[in-house]
Amino acid sequence: MELTQLLNSVHAIQVTGEVQRRDVADIVYDSRKVQKNSVFVAIKGYKTDGHKFLQDAINKGAVAVVVEDDNAIPDDLITHSQIAKILVNDCRIALAELSGGFYRDPSSKLNLIGITGTNGKTTSTFILRNILQNVGSKTGLIGTIANYIGDEKIDSKLTTPESNDLNRMFYDMIQAGCEYAVMEVSSHSLVLNRVYGLDFKISMFSNITSDHLDFHQTFDEYLNAKKILFDGLSPNSFAIINSDDSSSNKLIKDCKAKIVTYGAADNSDYQV
Incomplete structure (x- = not known):
């Protein structure tokens, strides 16, 4: 170009x-x-x-x-x-x-799924990737332990890489025939605009506890960092939220996406 x-x-x-x-x-x-x-x-x-x-x-x-x-x-x-x-x-x-x-807006050509939360991001991304792969959908993964472009494993240095590295990997996923990409979205990456402009089709929230306060200083700042992911979703996307977490309502109060909840609460869309 x-x-x-x-x-x-x-x-x-x-x-x-x-x-x-x-x-x-x-x-x-x-x-x-x-x-x-x-x-x-x-x-x-x-x-x-x-x-x-x-x-x-x-x-x-x-x-x-x-x-x-x-x-x-x-x-x-x-x-x-x-x-x-x-x-x-x-x-x-x-x-x-x-x-x-x-890289010609590669995230818009994938079914991009972002998972954020204090705990459970890595486990959730691997479970979801395995489900998608087992039903025949070639899936890339970006996360703490490793990155995958289809079946090719690539060493990971950051939970969520810098934006140029992300877009390059999404481009490579498309070239490799991937339909889906699942990724961990850290609070640091949201504040530092590493995922700025990405076209998330689905964003998921697991939970939030008092962590990373060396970077965010206060719990409210930490929560607001997570909120960036959901504030940026389009009306055509989905936000999947843990309704058992007391911070979930604050997280989605400005979210334009279709909201789906899960949890033990009776009013959850999917009770677990």
Whole structure:
């Protein structure tokens, strides 16, 4: 895909420099992985800031750099290097938008199922994948223990990978003939926009307890992180909710999807 076309995928504040009519090789946030004609997205992380590595990315042949800080690299250097500088409000969202565009919105071509909750995500994804595989539906999986593209096992580094890695794996799943993908959706990934723009057909909630408060600080922040998944569902999708959990009503109060509940409570749609 040419850079000129790819730019239609991202909400840019400003584009400076030269937008070349070249096929983009990859979308990367790690400057060590930049190759000729890559687009480098300068993510501000907790340990380092990708804006510090813009020069490295340019030296390695990046065709464009994406920044939040317009002053991180001078426009004169961008012009001299004959590349584009794309200024955005949020580089993590831009990474998700560009990756979705580069891989041609692969999540929309899968029956994507996301599972979130403090406990039970990994078990639930493997059970669901096995059910789908046993009825003849080739299914990919993304999670804590491993990732699967059909029957191919791939090592997992994060419960929910970064958005460019996710979109690449979804693309590979489609190429491998997968109809479904099931994935663990961590609270961290929701806050950090790793799953931004993904087309979830079904999202499931298992439970929530006081966990990960080193990252979220308070239980309400943790709950609101989980809520992001359900707030983003379309009216054509399904939210499957554990009605026994006292936080479930807060989780779905702004959800537009069709809601299906399960639990021991008498008013559950499916009583277990």
